[in-house]
Amino acid sequence: MKKQISLTIILLLSAKIAFCWGFYGHGKINEIAVYLLPPEMMVLYKPNSSFLQEHATDPDKRRYAIKEEGCRHYIDLDHYGEYPFDSLPRQWKKAVEKFSEDTLTAHGIVPWHIQTMLFRLTKAFEQKDFSSIMKNSAEIGHYMADAHVPLHTSSNHNGQKTNQKGIHGFWESRVPELLAEKEYDFFIGKAMYITDPAAFVWERVLESAHAVDSVLTMEKELSQATAENRKFAFEERNGLMVRQYAAEFTIAYNNRLNNMVERRMRQSIFAVASLWYTAWVNAGQPNLKSLTAQSFSSESIATFEQLNQSWLQGKPMLGREE
């Protein structure tokens, strides 16, 4: 009976917590990105590392509050033909002229939204606005990390078109949650100044799109070679027994992918730190030491709390199911 209740709770929770990269992954990416920064930035980012981790999933929570949020997390590139999707102009204005804003929004806008976020973060540095720097840093980290996930660039985002439902969370949550702490190498070097952010973001998105086929095919092949009762198993998660992709199956998938999840996670960390650094440089490298004594205004704290409540109580206003 007790087990049944626990199971119900965890199933409800997992329906609710449909975060891209999961709580764990997004938090980890922002956390490690701090270590890639130069000392002039580290002085502010290090003491606020737990904020950056905790608020890495705010954009996903916002999907419960406003309907415009959903499309900022992905782009269904296959809607625009085949790799490298030359029919889609990379510039927002040209893309709108060709396809209309409604169409672009319907199929996801992540590469453009990252550029909007970079603009906001740069402004925040120029104004030396502590709350805005932290909030926009945490959130650009989220969108950039999403753009590194292959299935965030495909309309078959949860394997629903190829009878592989669940693969979304399998790739971006189950694999890193099982392996990252023990096996991933998070020694990544230093953040880089990005001279052409638009080109940089599109390159990352196209890398993701290029990997979609492997992500799907390798899971399919492995599933065909594995009995159902070895693919899924009741295993412990946060002290509860849950039915999930079996550890053995997860490791086998990771091996077939030749550690793709780790590579994308490392690249996400590098990209996030580089975006933070680029915004700071473009704002004229303001002295951040003077901001270290600041804390969040009661107004910002109230906004965070509101966001949390709408997530806890609401239903996601997703353009689609994640």
Ligand SMILES: [Zn+2]
């Ligand atoms: Zn997301």
